[in-house]
Amino acid sequence: MKYVAQGLQPFSLVEQEPFKVFVTDLLLNAKMMTRVTLRSMIDDASKEMKAVTEAMRGVDHIATTTDCWSVRRRSFISVTALLTDPDSLQRCSAALACKQLRGSHTFDVLASAP
Known part of the structure; x- marks a missing residue:
């Protein structure tokens, strides 16, 4: 797909x-x-x-967070949105992006991740 x-x-x-x-x-x-x-x-x-x-x-404020990890010698980076539903006051999160990285979790690799 x-x-x-x-x-x-x-x-x-x-x-x-x-x-x-x-x-x-x-x-x-x-x-x-x-x-x-x-x-x-x-x-x-x-x-x-x-x-x-x-x-x-419908949300006034949205926080984002980034994480990176390795599984079976492959590295990944993700971006997640965190928000509070204004009607129910429930905390919600949504994965916005996830991509495989090439190389180690060095500053250069993370900084150049699209």
């Missing part, structure tokens, strides 16, 4: 034979999705992000 959405690829890509061969060469037991399934997944992700955006519109 990310490859198609972020790369601005057509939904039909997942049904093209060369793409299927490419994916199954990488993962022998990979299950291929149809473009209908892909479109549904992208629509659901979009609705979820719009719901988070709408929830944030």
